[in-house]
Amino acid sequence: MRSEIVVVGGGAGGLELACKLGRKLGPSKVMLVDSRLYHIWKPSLHEVAAGTLDIHQEGLSYQMLAHDNGFTFAYGPLLSLDAGQRRLRIGAVSTADGEEVLPERGIGFTSLVIAVGSTSNYFGVPGAEQHTISLNATEDAERFRLRLLRLLAGAEQDMSEGKPAAVDIVIIGGGATGVELAAELREASGVYASYGFRHLVGLRDIHITLLEGAPRILAPLPERVAAAALTLLEQRAIKVVTDCRVTAIEADKVTDNAGRIYPADLCVWAAGIRAPQLLSTLGLATNRGGQLEVDAFLRVKGSEYIYAMGDCAACIDRNGKPVPPRAQSAHQQADFLLETFVRQAAGKAPQQLGYAYTDYGSLVSMGSRTSVGSLMGALRGFNWFVEGFFARMMYLSLHLLHHRAVLGTMRTGVLALARFLIRRTTPQVKLH
Known part of the structure; x- marks a missing residue:
C-alpha cells in the first residue's frame, strides 16, 4: 500500500485534514490511518460517560467518511516508522476472540502527518493508573457509564431493602474536562432517578467531588469564567476542593497531601x-x-516531509508563542497543512509565513442548558465573558462546525435535525 499523503490519527484535526484534502486531491493521493473504525468528537466524551449521549448514534464511520470525502481509510494501529524508507508499519486487527481480521501491513508515503492526540499523564501518583478512568477514548467513556449504572443499580437495591446507600464519585482535575463531567453527571443523576431508580435522590445520594491542585478551577481561563463555573457547580451540590494535591488512589478512596480522605x-x-x-x-x-x-x-524537526499537529505536537508558532493543546489549535493547523499540501500538489511555491495560532476564546459546558466562557475580541487582550443560553448555543455550534468540515453543510443540518428528533423519542440517558 502507498499514498502520497498519509495522516495517522483520526481525531478532530487529523480527520478534518483528511476530509478536506480528499475532496481536493482524491483517494489515490490521501490516506487516513486509525486504530478505530469510527470517530467521535472528543469534547463530547463527558456526555457519553454521563449517559446523556449515545455513542452508537454519535459515532461517524471512517469508512463512510472516506467514501464521501474521497480519501482512503486504513484500519489498524501505528506500530513503527522507517523515516528513511518513508514507510509505516500498521498492526494487525483481530476480533475479541483473537481471530485475525486484517494482517500487519506496510504503507509507503511521500508526506506523513502524525496527529495521534494525547493520553493521560498520571505524574507518578500511586494507584492513579490502576484505580481511575481517564476519558481518552470512547471505550473509556463507555466503561465509566456502565460502571456508574452498576453502582446506581446496587444503591437502588440496597435502598429498596431499607439499607443506607450512596454513590461517591471523585473527579481529579479541575480543567474543562473535569468541570464539564461534574456538571453533566449532576444533571444526569436527576434523570436516572426518573427511569426506575425510585429510591435514589440525585442531590442526596450521588456525591460528586472535584479535586484541583491549582488555587482555582479552570486555571488557564479568565478568572471571571472560573468563578461563574464554580458558582454553578456549588449550586448543584458538587464539592470543589482546590489547592489539593492527590498523593494516593486506592480502589475505594483518594488521599491528598493534607491527609484528607x-x-x-x-x-x-x-x-x-x-x-x-x-x-x-x-x-x-x-x-x-x-x-x-x-x-x-x-x-x-530534522525532517522535510514528516509533519505533526494537535496535542502530540510541541509547536512554537511564527510569533514565538507556544501553541496550547486545544481543539481550536488542531482545527487551525489542519487548515494550514491543507494549504501546504494543495500548494505542493499544484507545483506552487510553499507558504512564506509559518502557522500562527489565533485564540478565539474558550467555552465550558455546564450541562444541557447553560455554558460559560470567554470570546476573544479583535483588540489584543480583550475578551467578552459569556454565559447562559447564548453561551450554550455557541458551544453547540462548535460541534456543528466540526461536523460541517467532515460531512458538509447539508448533511450536518439533516444530522442535527435527526438527533434532535431522536432525543425526543428516546430516554434522556442511556440505560443499557
Missing part, C-alpha cells in the same frame, strides 16, 4: 495529558513531555 466508588483522572509513549520509539525529535518537536511550518 475522599470515599470513591468511581474515580476519574482528568489532571493532565502527555503525548502517547509510541512517539518516543519512532526516531523523531521529541521534548520532555514526549511531544514531537515541530517548527512553525509544522514539520518535525
Whole structure:
C-alpha cells in the first residue's frame, strides 16, 4: 500500500485534514490511518460517560467518511516508522476472540502527518493508573457509564431493602474536562432517578467531588469564567476542593497531601495529558513531555516531509508563542497543512509565513442548558465573558462546525435535525 499523503490519527484535526484534502486531491493521493473504525468528537466524551449521549448514534464511520470525502481509510494501529524508507508499519486487527481480521501491513508515503492526540499523564501518583478512568477514548467513556449504572443499580437495591446507600464519585482535575463531567453527571443523576431508580435522590445520594491542585478551577481561563463555573457547580451540590494535591488512589478512596480522605466508588483522572509513549520509539525529535518537536511550518524537526499537529505536537508558532493543546489549535493547523499540501500538489511555491495560532476564546459546558466562557475580541487582550443560553448555543455550534468540515453543510443540518428528533423519542440517558 502507498499514498502520497498519509495522516495517522483520526481525531478532530487529523480527520478534518483528511476530509478536506480528499475532496481536493482524491483517494489515490490521501490516506487516513486509525486504530478505530469510527470517530467521535472528543469534547463530547463527558456526555457519553454521563449517559446523556449515545455513542452508537454519535459515532461517524471512517469508512463512510472516506467514501464521501474521497480519501482512503486504513484500519489498524501505528506500530513503527522507517523515516528513511518513508514507510509505516500498521498492526494487525483481530476480533475479541483473537481471530485475525486484517494482517500487519506496510504503507509507503511521500508526506506523513502524525496527529495521534494525547493520553493521560498520571505524574507518578500511586494507584492513579490502576484505580481511575481517564476519558481518552470512547471505550473509556463507555466503561465509566456502565460502571456508574452498576453502582446506581446496587444503591437502588440496597435502598429498596431499607439499607443506607450512596454513590461517591471523585473527579481529579479541575480543567474543562473535569468541570464539564461534574456538571453533566449532576444533571444526569436527576434523570436516572426518573427511569426506575425510585429510591435514589440525585442531590442526596450521588456525591460528586472535584479535586484541583491549582488555587482555582479552570486555571488557564479568565478568572471571571472560573468563578461563574464554580458558582454553578456549588449550586448543584458538587464539592470543589482546590489547592489539593492527590498523593494516593486506592480502589475505594483518594488521599491528598493534607491527609484528607475522599470515599470513591468511581474515580476519574482528568489532571493532565502527555503525548502517547509510541512517539518516543519512532526516531523523531521529541521534548520532555514526549511531544514531537515541530517548527512553525509544522514539520518535525530534522525532517522535510514528516509533519505533526494537535496535542502530540510541541509547536512554537511564527510569533514565538507556544501553541496550547486545544481543539481550536488542531482545527487551525489542519487548515494550514491543507494549504501546504494543495500548494505542493499544484507545483506552487510553499507558504512564506509559518502557522500562527489565533485564540478565539474558550467555552465550558455546564450541562444541557447553560455554558460559560470567554470570546476573544479583535483588540489584543480583550475578551467578552459569556454565559447562559447564548453561551450554550455557541458551544453547540462548535460541534456543528466540526461536523460541517467532515460531512458538509447539508448533511450536518439533516444530522442535527435527526438527533434532535431522536432525543425526543428516546430516554434522556442511556440505560443499557
